[in-house]
Amino acid sequence: MRYVSTRGMAPVLDFGEALLAGLADDGGLYVPEAWPVLGGGGRGDYVETAVEVMSPYVAGSVGVDDFGAMVADAYATFDTPDVVPMVELSDGMHLLELFHGPTLAFKDVALQLVGRLFDHELDRLGARVTIVGATSGDTGSAAIEACRDRDNMDVVILHPAGLVSDVQRRQMTTVTAPNVHNVAIEGTFDDCQDLVKAMFADVGFRDRVGLSAVNSINWARVMAQVVYYVVAAERLGGRRSPVAFAVPTGNFGNVFAGHVARSSGLAVPQLVVGSNTNDVLTQFFHDGTMRIDGVVPTTSPSMDIQVSSNLERLLFELLDRDGAAVAEHLDGFRATGSFHLDPVVHAALADGWAGARFEDDAVRRCIETEFGLSGVLLDPHSAVGVLAARACRQDPSVPMVALATAHPAKFPDAVAAATGVRPPLPEHLADLHERPESLTRLPNDLVVVEEFVEAHRRVV
Numbered sequence: 001m002r003y004v005s006t007r008g009m010a011p012v013l014d015f016g017e018a019l020l021a022g023l024a025d026d027g028g029l030y031v032p033e034a035w036p037v038l039g040g041g042g043r044g045d046y047v048e049t050a051v052e053v054m055s056p057y058v059a060g061s062v063g064v065d066d067f068g069a070m071v072a073d074a075y076a077t078f079d080t081p082d083v084v085p086m087v088e089l090s091d092g093m094h095l096l097e098l099f100h101g102p103t104l105a106f107k108d109v110a111l112q113l114v115g116r117l118f119d120h121e122l123d124r125l126g127a128r129v130t131i132v133g134a135t136s137g138d139t140g141s142a143a144i145e146a147c148r149d150r151d152n153m154d155v156v157i158l159h160p161a162g163l164v165s166d167v168q169r170r171q172m173t174t175v176t177a178p179n180v181h182n183v184a185i186e187g188t189f190d191d192c193q194d195l196v197k198a199m200f201a202d203v204g205f206r207d208r209v210g211l212s213a214v215n216s217i218n219w220a221r222v223m224a225q226v227v228y229y230v231v232a233a234e235r236l237g238g239r240r241s242p243v244a245f246a247v248p249t250g251n252f253g254n255v256f257a258g259h260v261a262r263s264s265g266l267a268v269p270q271l272v273v274g275s276n277t278n279d280v281l282t283q284f285f286h287d288g289t290m291r292i293d294g295v296v297p298t299t300s301p302s303m304d305i306q307v308s309s310n311l312e313r314l315l316f317e318l319l320d321r322d323g324a325a326v327a328e329h330l331d332g333f334r335a336t337g338s339f340h341l342d343p344v345v346h347a348a349l350a351d352g353w354a355g356a357r358f359e360d361d362a363v364r365r366c367i368e369t370e371f372g373l374s375g376v377l378l379d380p381h382s383a384v385g386v387l388a389a390r391a392c393r394q395d396p397s398v399p400m401v402a403l404a405t406a407h408p409a410k411f412p413d414a415v416a417a418a419t420g421v422r423p424p425l426p427e428h429l430a431d432l433h434e435r436p437e438s439l440t441r442l443p444n445d446l447v448v449v450e451e452f453v454e455a456h457r458r459v460v
């Protein structure tokens with residue numbers, strides 16, 4: 001499989017190269033040259049289907065046996081053999097629980113595999129990297145769990161001191177792997193992000209430590225997420241039997257994976273994009289205009305986004321894979337803060353896509369109502385998905401699957417406020433509050449942080 005950039009000006013790469021590159025040289029995102037065609041089989045077994053669905057994407061870069069072992073290993077970290085269990089909320093309305101991984105959020109599904117793929121590719125090349133990231137709470141722990149104990153990777157995660165929740169901080173700082181370093185920056189999340197950007201911009205430093213990231217534009221993350229759409233269909237009647245999906249959306253990586261599954265032949269008549277108050281995406285689906293807007297904090301912080309980076313991959317498809325046209329739209333976006341789809345192109349979006357936005361009070365009522373109906377506790381992100389599923393479902397004879405992206409115990413305050421029930425942490429994290437923490441507090445100072453990274457990465 002070969003990978004091309006959505007802006008058409010970067011070298012064509014194989015899987016391993018696209019994995020390590022992340023962003024393409026021309027600022028675009030890598031996508032496969034062509035969508036593989038899904039076979040008709042599958043019994044709903046996660047690992048078996050995962051290996052089958054992803055094999056065409058890694059062909060030519062990762063050996064069959066190595067890949068099978070990495071997939072099995074990645075999903076053995078989940079707390080159930082189903083990996084992504086599904087429950088029925090009401091008639092034909094299902095909830096696919098993507099939060100059974102080590103950090104209780106759906107990002108584990110992709111990152112547990114991507115960490116292993118990175119390490120494998122680095123091994124092959126005899127190379128090492130230092131992963132640096134900033135977190136406002138949620139993504140840091142998923143990145144740490146993905147990179148911990150990997151031979152060829154060191155990971156340094158910056159969080160704003162005192163500004164992440166106890167559970168979020170402890171999910172990061174209680175990891176005792178020798179290659180994991182938590183830094184509490186005396187500043188805000190934006191300060192942390194600025195430090196990371198400045199480290200990437202410092203070319204000497206970047207090359208010295210082999211700076212890298214496992215961020216959400218990496219193709220391998222999308223690839224790993226295609227699997228659960230296929231598994232859900234298999235469990236509901238087979239790959240050729242129609243299933244609709246509703247997805248609580250931020251960077252558009254998750255729902256784009258659903259589009260990939262559909263492009264490979266899965267029968268998905270409807271993909272529903274659920275937004276919170278920050279609704280640039282649902283606006284885009286309604287009127288074909290992407291605007292830059294301020295971000296309002298909500299009870300679903302992982303969806304509080306200003307720009308959905310993965311939307312570029314859909315744009316590439318909508319514009320018939322014309323990289324120059326994609327670049328033109330995005331240049332216009334950067335210059336003016338908006339871009340418009342051609343009306344004919346926008347009309348094509350009506351087919352198979354829907355979008356809806358929900359404010360926090362609707363989210364709170366949904367958590368309360370669904371708990372009353374079925375006893376299922378939803379976190380606020382998952383509730384946006386369920387609201388979107390119920391609001392936009394077109395055909396009651398087609399099963400609708402809402403994706404649950406976080407465990408309710410990850411957002412206990414919002415869940416307790418809606419239901420009066422405080423969800424307990426699952427067993428593997430039950431003693432989280434007793435575990436010893438390890439972190440270093442540093443000033444918001446680039447020189448000091450760079451010195452810390454250089455001193456703590458392993459040199460072999």
Ligand SMILES: *Cc1c(COP(=O)(O)O)cnc(C)c1O
Nearest residue numbers: 249250251252253254302405406
């Ligand atoms: C990251 C995240 C999302 C958004 O997913 P995208 O792929 O960025 O659209 C939704 N819910 C939770 C809990 C997340 O962590």
